[in-house]
Amino acid sequence: MARADRVAQLLAELLRPTGDGEGLALRLVTAGRKTLDVAGVGLSWMTEQGPAGTLAVTGDAAEVLEELQYSLGIGPGVDSSRSGRPEMQPDLEQVDIGRWPGYTSGALEAGVAAVFAFPLQVGGIRLGVLSLYNDTPGRLPASAVEEARALAAAATAVLLHLQSSAGRRGGLHADLADTVLDRAEVYQATGMVSVQIRSSLSDAFAVLRGRAFSSGREISDVAHSVVTRQLRFTAGEM
Amino acid sequence: MVSREVRIGQLFVELADTLTADFDVVEFMHELAEACIELLEVDAAGLMLLDLHGTPRLIASSPDFMRELELFELQSDEGPCLDVIETGQPVTNVDVSGAKERWPRFTAVALGAGMKSTHALPLKLRDHLIGVVNLFTRTEQHLSEEDIALGQALADVASIGLLQQRATQEPSLLAEQLQTALNTRILIEQAKGVLAEHSGLDPADTIRLLRAHARHLGAPLQSVAESVVNGELDPMDLLQEPSKTGDPDQHD
Numbered sequence: 001m002a003r004a005d006r007v008a009q010l011l012a013e014l015l016r017p018t019g020d021g022e023g024l025a026l027r028l029v030t031a032g033r034k035t036l037d038v039a040g041v042g043l044s045w046m047t048e049q050g051p052a053g054t055l056a057v058t059g060d061a062a063e064v065l066e067e068l069q070y071s072l073g074i075g076p077g078v079d080s081s082r083s084g085r086p087e088m089q090p091d092l093e094q095v096d097i098g099r100w101p102g103y104t105s106g107a108l109e110a111g112v113a114a115v116f117a118f119p120l121q122v123g124g125i126r127l128g129v130l131s132l133y134n135d136t137p138g139r140l141p142a143s144a145v146e147e148a149r150a151l152a153a154a155a156t157a158v159l160l161h162l163q164s165s166a167g168r169r170g171g172l173h174a175d176l177a178d179t180v181l182d183r184a185e186v187y188q189a190t191g192m193v194s195v196q197i198r199s200s201l202s203d204a205f206a207v208l209r210g211r212a213f214s215s216g217r218e219i220s221d222v223a224h225s226v227v228t229r230q231l232r233f234t235a236g237e238m
Numbered sequence: 239m240v241s242r243e244v245r246i247g248q249l250f251v252e253l254a255d256t257l258t259a260d261f262d263v264v265e266f267m268h269e270l271a272e273a274c275i276e277l278l279e280v281d282a283a284g285l286m287l288l289d290l291h292g293t294p295r296l297i298a299s300s301p302d303f304m305r306e307l308e309l310f311e312l313q314s315d316e317g318p319c320l321d322v323i324e325t326g327q328p329v330t331n332v333d334v335s336g337a338k339e340r341w342p343r344f345t346a347v348a349l350g351a352g353m354k355s356t357h358a359l360p361l362k363l364r365d366h367l368i369g370v371v372n373l374f375t376r377t378e379q380h381l382s383e384e385d386i387a388l389g390q391a392l393a394d395v396a397s398i399g400l401l402q403q404r405a406t407q408e409p410s411l412l413a414e415q416l417q418t419a420l421n422t423r424i425l426i427e428q429a430k431g432v433l434a435e436h437s438g439l440d441p442a443d444t445i446r447l448l449r450a451h452a453r454h455l456g457a458p459l460q461s462v463a464e465s466v467v468n469g470e471l472d473p474m475d476l477l478q479e480p481s482k483t484g485d486p487d488q489h490d
Binding site: 045047121125127156160171176180188194196227 | 422430
């Protein structure tokens with residue numbers, strides 16, 4: 001089947017009312033996990049600056065890995081979004097240790113052996129990344145790669161569809177806004193740290209990431225400490 | 239040969255077909271560019287659409303040579319199209335070689351492509367500028383008022399086609415809008431953090447300061463947030479405002 005036909009079919013299935021109240025993004029990753037027969041599927045925002053939050057996830061390990069990638073700002077999804085091409089890692093044990101410090105070891109610890117990331121983009125605009133996770137090493141069959149590409153295209157359409165019904169110009173659809181609100185403390189902490197260390201926001205974010213990495217905590221956890229004023233950074237921290 | 243009026247009529251009939259699902263707006267714009275060349279006896283025509291940042295983006299042009307393409311594309315930086323965007327008025331019968339000081343790069347590329355005169359007409363919907371039609375001739379030919387009126391009629395046809403395209407939510411515009419909306423939400427949270435650090439308030443409580451200041455300035459919340467994070471706005475200015483103007487609605 002041509003990919004466009006498959007994408008249309010996927011969307012038709014997703015848009016069929018089910019009455020279970022699940023968001024479209026969650027239905028999409030759930031459907032993907034089933035048809036692709038993988039251990040987990042995650043869908044995340046990406047901006048020019050890197051990961052911007054998890055839109056939907058299925059499978060415990062997938063949740064851990066999306067969080068890990070967000071915390072560290074590195075991983076196959078980030079690379080895939082940057083290059084605009086799928087990033088295939090059929091065996092994380094074989095990945096060069098310096099490529100994604102902290103990410104590879106964290107993934108293996110969470111029981112993930114293989115990651116396949118597919119970019120969501122419209123023209124030159126990067127919107128996100130769809131990641132497939134497996135608990136055993138091994139390549140994705142060609143038919144599954146094609147299906148994953150169709151799924152990524154359907155995910156792009158879902159995001160645009162949600163946004164087109166957002167109403168007020170410049171607003172964000174409620175389903176999508178929740179993703180940012182989930183990370184609100186991280187962005188608030190970024191603002192606070194930028195004042196504490198008199199730096200740019202991106203440097204402040206890097207400091208938070210560095211602390212998360214060196215202390216083995218999630219970035220949202222470090223951010224919570226900053227927002228509740230249990231943790232401060234000083235200018236020498238950089 | 240069909241008369242100009244008949245050809246315009248044909249284009250309007252085609253425009254009526256824009257309501258069908260399979261309408262290809264880029265193809266239609268391309269046809270309009272060719273109609274400009276044919277009816278106004280110019281040598282190159284480009285239709286540009288403003289993106290969300292107000293920058294002109296080439297959507298269709300004729301002929302499709304590289305040199306002509308560059309001629310249109312470089313006008314996001316300089317050239318007559320920017321004048322039209324600024325004033326909303328047509329810029330007609332511009333002598334290219336006389337514009338060297340004002341638009342050095344534009345002039346060099348235009349002369350390199352053998353173009354001697356240029357004209358730029360606004361694409362308008364009611365009072366709202368949505369793009370520019372840009373025309374070039376290889377001779378120093380001046381367009382008559384009748385020519386310009388005809389060119390403007392073609393531009394109006396293009397405007398309606400573009401409106402149709404916007405209505406069907408062209409994916410890349412929507413994607414850009416989505417990306418902007420996402421970045422705005424993040425920016426507002428970051429600004430709350432900056433204010434929290436300066437004020438000692440809980441970040442969640444600073445949104446009312448941002449809102450009150452936005453209302454005070456009559457500016458959008460996002461631009462106040464942007465000024466706070468890039469340091470253009472002194473956080474103390476926001477903190478000193480009377481809190482009674484604040485909005486009790488905390489959710490954002």
